[in-house]
Amino acid sequence: MTAIEQIIQNIDSGKSFVLEAGAGSGKTYTLIQTLNYLIENKGEDLKYNHQKIICITYTNVAKNEIIERLENHPLVLVSTIHEFLWECIKSYEKQLKIELCKLNEVRYKIDIDLGIESRYIQNLLERLDGIDSVVYNDTAFRDFESGQLHHDDVIVLSKMMFQTYPLLTNILSQKFPYLLIDEYQDTAPETINALVDSLLDNNKDKITLGFYGDSHQKIYNNGVGDLTKYYINSDTQKLHIVKKEENYRSSKAVVNLLNNFRTNIEQQAQTELQGSVKFVYCEYRPIKTRINRNNREVEDESRTAYNREIDLQKNVNFDKVVNILKTEKNWVFDQLDNKKNDKILVLVNSAVAKRNGFSSLYRIYSRRYTRRVGDELNKRKNALIQYFVGYTDKKTSQERETGVEHLIKFWKDSNYNEVLRFLKRNSLLFTDGHLEHKHKKIITDILNNLVTIRETKSVKEVMEFVESRKLIPKSDAVQKFIDQVNSDFDKLEDGPEKIRLANNKTFYDSLMELPYNEIISFFQFTQNHTVFSTKHGTKGEEYRNVLTVIDDKDWVNEAEGYNFEGFFDDTDPNIERKLRTRNLFYVECSRAKENLVVLALSPMGELALNNVKKWFGNDNVIKINSL
Numbered sequence: 001m002t003a004i005e006q007i008i009q010n011i012d013s014g015k016s017f018v019l020e021a022g023a024g025s026g027k028t029y030t031l032i033q034t035l036n037y038l039i040e041n042k043g044e045d046l047k048y049n050h051q052k053i054i055c056i057t058y059t060n061v062a063k064n065e066i067i068e069r070l071e072n073h074p075l076v077l078v079s080t081i082h083e084f085l086w087e088c089i090k091s092y093e094k095q096l097k098i099e100l101c102k103l104n105e106v107r108y109k110i111d112i113d114l115g116i117e118s119r120y121i122q123n124l125l126e127r128l129d130g131i132d133s134v135v136y137n138d139t140a141f142r143d144f145e146s147g148q149l150h151h152d153d154v155i156v157l158s159k160m161m162f163q164t165y166p167l168l169t170n171i172l173s174q175k176f177p178y179l180l181i182d183e184y185q186d187t188a189p190e191t192i193n194a195l196v197d198s199l200l201d202n203n204k205d206k207i208t209l210g211f212y213g214d215s216h217q218k219i220y221n222n223g224v225g226d227l228t229k230y231y232i233n234s235d236t237q238k239l240h241i242v243k244k245e246e247n248y249r250s251s252k253a254v255v256n257l258l259n260n261f262r263t264n265i266e267q268q269a270q271t272e273l274q275g276s277v278k279f280v281y282c283e284y285r286p287i288k289t290r291i292n293r294n295n296r297e298v299e300d301e302s303r304t305a306y307n308r309e310i311d312l313q314k315n316v317n318f319d320k321v322v323n324i325l326k327t328e329k330n331w332v333f334d335q336l337d338n339k340k341n342d343k344i345l346v347l348v349n350s351a352v353a354k355r356n357g358f359s360s361l362y363r364i365y366s367r368r369y370t371r372r373v374g375d376e377l378n379k380r381k382n383a384l385i386q387y388f389v390g391y392t393d394k395k396t397s398q399e400r401e402t403g404v405e406h407l408i409k410f411w412k413d414s415n416y417n418e419v420l421r422f423l424k425r426n427s428l429l430f431t432d433g434h435l436e437h438k439h440k441k442i443i444t445d446i447l448n449n450l451v452t453i454r455e456t457k458s459v460k461e462v463m464e465f466v467e468s469r470k471l472i473p474k475s476d477a478v479q480k481f482i483d484q485v486n487s488d489f490d491k492l493e494d495g496p497e498k499i500r501l502a503n504n505k506t507f508y509d510s511l512m513e514l515p516y517n518e519i520i521s522f523f524q525f526t527q528n529h530t531v532f533s534t535k536h537g538t539k540g541e542e543y544r545n546v547l548t549v550i551d552d553k554d555w556v557n558e559a560e561g562y563n564f565e566g567f568f569d570d571t572d573p574n575i576e577r578k579l580r581t582r583n584l585f586y587v588e589c590s591r592a593k594e595n596l597v598v599l600a601l602s603p604m605g606e607l608a609l610n611n612v613k614k615w616f617g618n619d620n621v622i623k624i625n626s627l
């Protein structure tokens with residue numbers, strides 16, 4: 001039976017299900033097929049009972065694609081998770097206030113127990129009495145005292161509401177008897193819990209849930225990742241597993257490789273194209289050692305000097321491989337024509353930053369965050385950097401298009417609707433929310449000006465311009481950061497807090513002096529508009545040929561990072577990191593339609609290489625010197 005046939009069988013017998021579908025299997029297509037089936041076969045009933053089908057997606061792009069493909073069908077509500085959950089809970093004002101107080105109390109206690117100054121409030125209930133209702137809008141700051149929620153709070157509060165008020169879930173299941181969720185692996189565990197353990201548990205006969213996704217493509221830390229616990233045990237299962245094992249994207253060689261390190265799905269390539277996979281590894285001279293007086297072997301040279309030499313060697317190796325691919329294999333790495341490009345997938349490191357024109361930004365980050373630099377940059381965690389380039393929502397993996405550069409992108413693309421939406425949401429230009437004719441001229445002048453000054457001025461000058469024109473005010477977090485670095489922290493007692501503030505000040509001062517051009521380059525990089533791609537943005541994308549570059553050095557010591565050698569040889573003791581690395585590797589390799597080359601710049605031990613040989617085939621694992 002095909003996946004869609006199994007899904008239909010589940011739907012017809014009222015069973016909730018998970019579609020586990022590997023890379024390139026056409027998940028969205030199956031989701032659309034399901035929706036069409038429901039419209040055609042259950043549509044009349046739904047209409048009669050004033051019910052709707054809910055389809056939850058993660059990005060506005062996916063949302064729009066589905067709406068378009070269903071030709072805006074009135075029976076289907078396509079929604080992001082926040083929109084949906086907020087719609088579910090927002091009218092229960094009394095209950096919301098109670099739950100908000102509970103949440104506030106829990107978070108307040110955590111802060112107090114940790115001995116840190118809490119942003120939460122004692123005795124919130126009394127203060128909430130004075131406000132009309134709890135509110136949430138997409139860009140609101142958290143301000144519990146005035147009943148204002150941040151979007152993370154919506155996720156947590158809805159879980160609490162679903163748990164505490166079964167009646168709420170009964171009402172929802174009456175209104176929405178079918179609920180389909182795209183990219184389940186990136187859904188917050190709290191949301192899965194609300195949907196499966198409350199909504200479904202309380203209303204088994206009334207609602208069917210369908211989860212679509214791929215456990216091996218979870219690359220964001222906050223997603224649930226995998227729903228196995230809900231279907232593994234047939235006695236207690238709440239969901240039924242359906243597998244989709246076709247791969248419509250990749251060549252036989254690539255699919256074969258994916259199957260070699262994936263255990264829960266065995267994909268079938270749907271093309272006759274053979275393609276190829278190669279793994280290139282590098283060896284470096286060992287660090288010099290000597291025997292000391294105590295007869296112990298110790299390092300005989302400075303590790304910094306050694307690392308510097310190896311870094312240079314890595315650059316040479318990288319250039320060598322790229323050159324061979326270009327000249328001998330006809331791969332196309334053309335910075336200007338992104339569409340036709342073959343792609344280099346690489347996590348940000350100093351060499352990547354240099355090649356993409358943001359090496360000074362990288363240096364400033366390295367000084368502040370030392371070993372966490374890659375992670376900090378990749379995730380755009382710092383509030384100051386977010387002001388310029390936005391960020392990826394950690395709960396939903398959605399790009400938050402809130403940065404100066406997003407606004408400029410909309411403007412340059414002549415996407416005026418988005419420009420206006422952005423300004424209405426973020427700027428102080430429209431104090432009364434109305435756009436008048438006079439505003440259009442003002443906006444045009446400001447934005448044209450901004451486009452130009454960005455090219456030549458410093459970060460500080462751009463920030464001042466943006467602020468003075470009331471385009472985007474500083475967020476609370478940015479203001480707090482600036483206030484702190486400008487405070488008189490010299491008077492503080494010596495200790496970690498003083499050091500932290502001093503480091504922040506250096507970071508802030510150097511960032512402000514930076515040519516803004518570096519921010520532009522960094523933004524292009526985060527949006528995959530270079531031949532390089534941040535791996536966090538590659539899901540759903542595909543390229544003819546892919547070069548994936550691995551360099552453990554920048555990541556291996558971080559609990560939050562990646563450890564490729566430890567994944568290849570199965571020795572990484574940190575299970576979460578091992579899964580994260582496996583998923584990243586899976587997502588990267590599965591982007592290739594024809595040919596894949598993996599270049600391991602950091603050294604790989606014998607055990608790792610032996611496993612790699614099992615996956616890639618002996619002849620496809622090549623030492624760089626033999627190229």
Ligand SMILES: Nc1ncnc2c1ncn2[C@@H]1O[C@H](COP(=O)(O)OP(=O)(O)OP(=O)(O)O)[C@@H](O)[C@H]1O
Nearest residue numbers: 022023024025026027028029248249539540541590
């Ligand atoms: N039924 C089909 N027949 C032919 N081609 C298909 C079919 N379904 C999908 N494709 C093609 O296969 C490729 C992969 O599809 P798609 O990107 O939808 O898969 P996916 O499951 O979302 O992949 P991933 O999760 O890896 O991003 C696309 O080029 C798509 O056009």
